[in-house]
Amino acid sequence: MRYLGKQEIEDIAIGAALLGTGGGGDPYIGKLMALQAIEEHGPIKLLDPEEVPDEAVIVPSAMMGAPTVMVEKIPSGEEAITAFESLKSNLSTEIYATMPIEAGGVNSLLPFALAARQGLPVIDSDGMGRAFPELQMVTFYLDGLSATPMVLSDEKGNGMVLNTINSVWAERLARGATIEMGGSVMLAIYPMTGEQMKSSSIRNSLSLEENIGRSIREAKEKNYNPVDSVLELTNGYELFQGKVKDINRKTESGFARGTATIEGIHHDKGKELELNFQNEHLMATADGELLCVTPDLIAVLDAETGMPITTEGLRYGARCIVIGMPCDEKWRTEQGIATAGPGYFGYDVNYTPVEQLNEQEGNHDA
Amino acid sequence: MMHNYRIGIDVGGTHTDAVILDQEFNVISETKQQTTTDVSTGIYHAVKEVLDSSNVPKDQINYAMLGTTHCTNAIVERKRLNNVGVIRIGAPATLGIKPLVGVPDDLRNILGQHVHIVRGGHEFDGRTIAELDTEKIYEIAHDLKGKVDSVAITSVFSPVSTEHEYEAYNILQEVLGDDVSLSVSSEIGSVGLLERENATILNAAVVNVARSTADGFINALKKEGVDAKVFFGQNDGTLMSVEYTVKYPILTIACGPTNSIRGASYLTNQSDALVIDVGGTTTDIGVLTGSFPRQSSLAVEIGGVRTNFRMPDITSVGIGGGTIVRENSDGTIKLGPDSVGYQLQEKALVFGGDTVTTTDIVVAKGLAQVGEPSHLSNLSEDFVDQAYRTLVENVEVAIEKMKTSAEPIPVILVGGGSILLPDELEGASVVHRPNNFGVANAIGSAIAQVSGQIERVFALDELGREATIEHAKQLAMNEAINAGASENDLEIVDFEDVPLAYLPGNATKIKAKAAGTLAE
Numbered sequence A: 001m002r003y004l005g006k007q008e009i010e011d012i013a014i015g016a017a018l019l020g021t022g023g024g025g026d027p028y029i030g031k032l033m034a035l036q037a038i039e040e041h042g043p044i045k046l047l048d049p050e051e052v053p054d055e056a057v058i059v060p061s062a063m064m065g066a067p068t069v070m071v072e073k074i075p076s077g078e079e080a081i082t083a084f085e086s087l088k089s090n091l092s093t094e095i096y097a098t099m100p101i102e103a104g105g106v107n108s109l110l111p112f113a114l115a116a117r118q119g120l121p122v123i124d125s126d127g128m129g130r131a132f133p134e135l136q137m138v139t140f141y142l143d144g145l146s147a148t149p150m151v152l153s154d155e156k157g158n159g160m161v162l163n164t165i166n167s168v169w170a171e172r173l174a175r176g177a178t179i180e181m182g183g184s185v186m187l188a189i190y191p192m193t194g195e196q197m198k199s200s201s202i203r204n205s206l207s208l209e210e211n212i213g214r215s216i217r218e219a220k221e222k223n224y225n226p227v228d229s230v231l232e233l234t235n236g237y238e239l240f241q242g243k244v245k246d247i248n249r250k251t252e253s254g255f256a257r258g259t260a261t262i263e264g265i266h267h268d269k270g271k272e273l274e275l276n277f278q279n280e281h282l283m284a285t286a287d288g289e290l291l292c293v294t295p296d297l298i299a300v301l302d303a304e305t306g307m308p309i310t311t312e313g314l315r316y317g318a319r320c321i322v323i324g325m326p327c328d329e330k331w332r333t334e335q336g337i338a339t340a341g342p343g344y345f346g347y348d349v350n351y352t353p354v355e356q357l358n359e360q361e362g363n364h365d366a
Numbered sequence B: 001m002m003h004n005y006r007i008g009i010d011v012g013g014t015h016t017d018a019v020i021l022d023q024e025f026n027v028i029s030e031t032k033q034q035t036t037t038d039v040s041t042g043i044y045h046a047v048k049e050v051l052d053s054s055n056v057p058k059d060q061i062n063y064a065m066l067g068t069t070h071c072t073n074a075i076v077e078r079k080r081l082n083n084v085g086v087i088r089i090g091a092p093a094t095l096g097i098k099p100l101v102g103v104p105d106d107l108r109n110i111l112g113q114h115v116h117i118v119r120g121g122h123e124f125d126g127r128t129i130a131e132l133d134t135e136k137i138y139e140i141a142h143d144l145k146g147k148v149d150s151v152a153i154t155s156v157f158s159p160v161s162t163e164h165e166y167e168a169y170n171i172l173q174e175v176l177g178d179d180v181s182l183s184v185s186s187e188i189g190s191v192g193l194l195e196r197e198n199a200t201i202l203n204a205a206v207v208n209v210a211r212s213t214a215d216g217f218i219n220a221l222k223k224e225g226v227d228a229k230v231f232f233g234q235n236d237g238t239l240m241s242v243e244y245t246v247k248y249p250i251l252t253i254a255c256g257p258t259n260s261i262r263g264a265s266y267l268t269n270q271s272d273a274l275v276i277d278v279g280g281t282t283t284d285i286g287v288l289t290g291s292f293p294r295q296s297s298l299a300v301e302i303g304g305v306r307t308n309f310r311m312p313d314i315t316s317v318g319i320g321g322g323t324i325v326r327e328n329s330d331g332t333i334k335l336g337p338d339s340v341g342y343q344l345q346e347k348a349l350v351f352g353g354d355t356v357t358t359t360d361i362v363v364a365k366g367l368a369q370v371g372e373p374s375h376l377s378n379l380s381e382d383f384v385d386q387a388y389r390t391l392v393e394n395v396e397v398a399i400e401k402m403k404t405s406a407e408p409i410p411v412i413l414v415g416g417g418s419i420l421l422p423d424e425l426e427g428a429s430v431v432h433r434p435n436n437f438g439v440a441n442a443i444g445s446a447i448a449q450v451s452g453q454i455e456r457v458f459a460l461d462e463l464g465r466e467a468t469i470e471h472a473k474q475l476a477m478n479e480a481i482n483a484g485a486s487e488n489d490l491e492i493v494d495f496e497d498v499p500l501a502y503l504p505g506n507a508t509k510i511k512a513k514a515a516g517t518l519a520e
Helices: A006-019 A028-041 A078-091 A110-118 A167-180 A194-200 A205-222 A227-234 A334-340 A354-361 B040-052 B070-077 B105-111 B134-144 B163-179 B193-205 B207-223 B242-247 B255-268 B341-347 B358-364 B381-402 B416-420 B437-447 B465-482
Strands: A002-004 A044-047 A061-065 A150-153 A159-162 A184-188 A237-252 A255-264 A272-278 A280-286 A289-293 A297-302 A319-325 B005-011 B015-021 B027-034 B061-067 B084-091 B114-119 B150-155 B181-184 B229-233 B238-241 B273-278 B283-289 B300-302 B305-307 B314-317 B323-327 B333-339 B409-414 B428-432 B449-459 B491-499 B507-516
Touching (some): A002 A006, A006 A028, A006 A297, A061 A167, A078 A110, A078 A159, A159 A167, A167 A184, A205 A227, A227 A297, A227 A319, A237 A272, A237 A280, A237 A289, A237 A354, A280 A297, B005 B255, B005 B437, B015 B040, B027 B040, B027 B437, B040 B207, B061 B207, B061 B255, B061 B437, B070 B193, B070 B207, B070 B300, B084 B134, B084 B193, B105 B193, B114 B134, B134 B163, B163 B181, B181 B193, B207 B242, B238 B242, B255 B273, B255 B283, B273 B416, B283 B381, B314 B381, B323 B358, B358 B381, B358 B416, B409 B437, B465 B491
Parallel strands (some): B005 B061, B061 B229, B084 B150, B238 B449, B409 B428
Antiparallel strands (some): A150 A159, A150 A184, A255 A272, A272 A280, B005 B015, B015 B027, B273 B283, B283 B314, B300 B305, B323 B333, B449 B507, B491 B507
């Protein structure tokens, strides 16, 4: 157990942007909410998963809706509390702690504001180890846990309890309600026991974010290359160094889809990387050769500062380093690949772990 | 014969430049003066010098255009800022991040003395989140009376519905009268509550600075016997009247780079190009598209505050004519980022000083003729070559960053330091070096157009879509004419319509901006 103050939150926000793999929503709003909550209520208690009793009840907290709405209609902070209170009475039990369902993007930070206000601890784990766009793309779903009973709440005080036959229905009904409630709501979702959390969640992802954020910050302060320490922390591979040559975007059924072409520099001179994204960066190929594909993680870092670049932030001429990082083993099962692998996103390649893709080649060292 | 002259002035970090143009925009005289700490003295020197060095009759100078950094400096230095009242309309939403959270503490202490959040605001589709708490607004207005110089009003989704902002505006004006200036967020920024609110608060904070700058400028002109109509440059390359400037002073921020881009466009007759402005300390690179600067799409920080209002997309490299050149222990070259700035004439080797600057390097290379080249005999050829290559490469990397495609594009070099750069640059199809390149920014200020803008929700059912759009464009043009634009070449330079679902009458928000040359 340890306490998180403002500096830790700043670091986690940078790590969250990196594990957001280009999407996940700008962590900025979540960061400021957490900072204000710390100013008003003091530091936040962070628990290692092992410190949580097996029989304790854990309820993750997350936002659902359009990040573009949330940057204008900022949450009141009460939504998440209303959702929690409502789920608590529905379950007729006390809630021991909260956690993010998603490491990466804004959802990685939002549970901290709730925790500070309620005096609840946050558990150092999540349900993705990265960012994904849909509610069923979590390890809890892979392990057969139910997303419901779940509660959606808005800032006006409306709450809605959902009991659905599966997570896909939960996703469908919640999307519709979210629009009626004003485009952005807070969820109390996937209630589970401490035992279930320990076996199903991805552990220590918040500490990983913090370490990533700290190493990028310190690299900047001390003027050394931040990429090496990021690769060491994530067991990642440097896939490519280059500059963005072309970006092709279109918005389809609510997703920002597209490709970016990156022209190689230094040891990648003469090669070209194609990066496919749908909210998140999902597939990287160089001259027709697969380098990394979802559910493994792909992040694009600014070559100078090491700061993560989002899919919207990709601009012609930007010099960047593309890195690939192995996902959690849970995503590498048959069901994991069916849920969030290349086929689900419409890419016609077979999933191969990033380690194999890059060790075969033998020209990039971890 | 009666002529119609104008003075254009641009205040930069190092120099304050001024030009006098005739009605065909020929440069009659130009000057470069040092920018002073108080800014106004430098402006006065430039005005005096440019008048003295020309034979233009003072009564034939009809216009004076000023692009200035007063407001930027006030924010960056946290000096001379107003006592500001901050009102956010949006509760119960938005309480999770109160106004000014995320703003640097020193500024938050100055601007955060009177902060209020009241019920109200709209959803993304124009429905209300809550009714506006007008009683609370009255209460706040009475409380602020006598305590503040200006008030910033921001409502949730005001870019979609301005209703609550203007209701609050009317109440505040009723209680506080005309002495307190009111800044309304929907007139300043776009979607993104915190960034728009920050920009509105900063706007409210520099109202008095803008007012005293305008008064000072008008007085400086009067003192010289010039009775001209005064305009201020804004960051989209158009002019605004003094009344408008005092209301929206934040729009003057970053007008300098915009002026140099517009001036470069005018001097070379190019409408699409990359403009590289090399000053004493930095090189600013902007993109000219359709004769106007390309706007940035990312959040812009001013004095450490995140804002989202329109700004020219500029990348800066820490290389200018006064940049100090050093050799690293491994033999590589380090350029700047520090510069001798306006002390170039004393500190550079070529002028008898003891500091190696980029100017010394280009003189040693034989690419420019200033000062006394014999002072440079101690610089090794190797060192000079390497420093020059580093300098050009750094600028070329920045060029590559700013381009939107791999195609080479025309490059225009302006600014006093542009002698540093060669006639061929990677990524450039051609390199232009216009006459009067040293004062392109002051010229850009002098030739700027006048604009007028409207932003309003229209019910398309009344007139139909086409007729409504025409009507809106006409309203914007009327605004521009009122601001002093000529009817002859008035154009709509910006148009945007956003349909608002859930509102009766097929409501659409239309934003239109018209610009034209100054009426004679």
